[in-house]
Amino acid sequence: MKNDRTIIYSSPMEGLEVLSCSSGREFKSHLHDGYVLWLNSESGENYSVKGSSDILQPGSISIIEPETIHANSPCCIERRHLRSFYFSEEFVRSLNFKLLGRENAVSPFRNRLLENKRLWQALSGLHNKLLSPAEKLEAEENILSVLSGLYKQADAKDILPGSEDKRVAMVIDYLHAHMDSSLSLAELADLVGCTEFHLIRIFRSHKGLPPHSFLIQLRLEKARRLLAANANIADTAVQCGFSDQSHLTRLFKIRYGLTPRQYQKAF
Structure with a gap:
């Protein structure tokens, strides 16, 4: 299903989105508010996660946890097909319950790289199916069937979550709660009892971006969710803390490769 120079979004069911990208655009440092599982089907992908860089080769599967800063770009623009x-x-909690019997079970959805050709082929096939119209029952059956293989691949020793400075976690909670407000660095530093400079240093060390850049990513992800639910674009800009609709549109196009209106039409 190669479509040169295109970015296609699809949402076959609640809580799941699928992206097909064969354009040459670079995805600079960004985050998602949910989990990402991605692979390439034609060429390698340069990527970095929390400061560590590598190349995602065809046959490899990458998983990225929520709010983990990462970036990626094609090794070969002409042959790119990024499947996410x-x-x-x-x-994921629902998936844990369906496949493991409890929502808080240790699952394979952690920052990790998997090498499993059979699973890679199954995920590629699932990706194709989810970009095509299907009944919910069929989609659910396909998802559970393929992702059960991902859970079988998981090794608990490899997927323990990493530690994070509690002050960083406090600031992130505060950013979530005050996303539509005008915040200051002094306000955030006072919250966790350190200097402004020290806050920037520890925040960047743990998340890969300074607080304001991280906040912009949170705002964009909130805007994406609202737009997917067909919210008014101007109202979305205000709810997410952008100065106006044009401010949202400019940053949204940079981040997702589509304008807010184009993104809504994809659904």
Whole structure:
């Protein structure tokens, strides 16, 4: 299903989005509010996660946790086909229950790289199916069948979550709660009891971006969710803390490769 120079979004069911990208655009440092599972089917992809860089080769599967800063770009623009699955945290909890019997079970959705050709082929096939119209029952059956293989591949020793400075977690919670407000660095530093400079240093060390850049990513992800639910674009800009609709449109196009209106039409 090669479509040169295109970015296609599809949402076959609540909590799951699928992206097909054969354009040459670079995805600069960004985050998602849910989990990402992605693979290439034609050429390698340069990527970095939390400061570590590598190349995602065809046959490899990368999983990225929510709010993990990462970036990626094609090794070969002409042969690129990036296939991505976006799972909300609620979707993964439901998946854990369906496949493991409990929502808080240790699952394979952690920052990791998997090498499993058979699973890669199954995920590629699932990706194709989810970009095509299908009944919900059929989609659910395909998802559970393929992702059960991902769970079988998981090794608990490899997927333990990493530690994070509690002050960083406090600031992130505050950013979520005050996303539509005008915040200051002094306000955030006072919240966690350190200097403004020290806050920037520890935040960047743990998340890969300074607080304001991280906040912009949170705002964009919130805007994406609202737009997918067909919210008014101007109202979305205000709710997410952007100065106006044009400010949202400019940053949204940079981040997702589509304008807010184009993104809504994809659904």
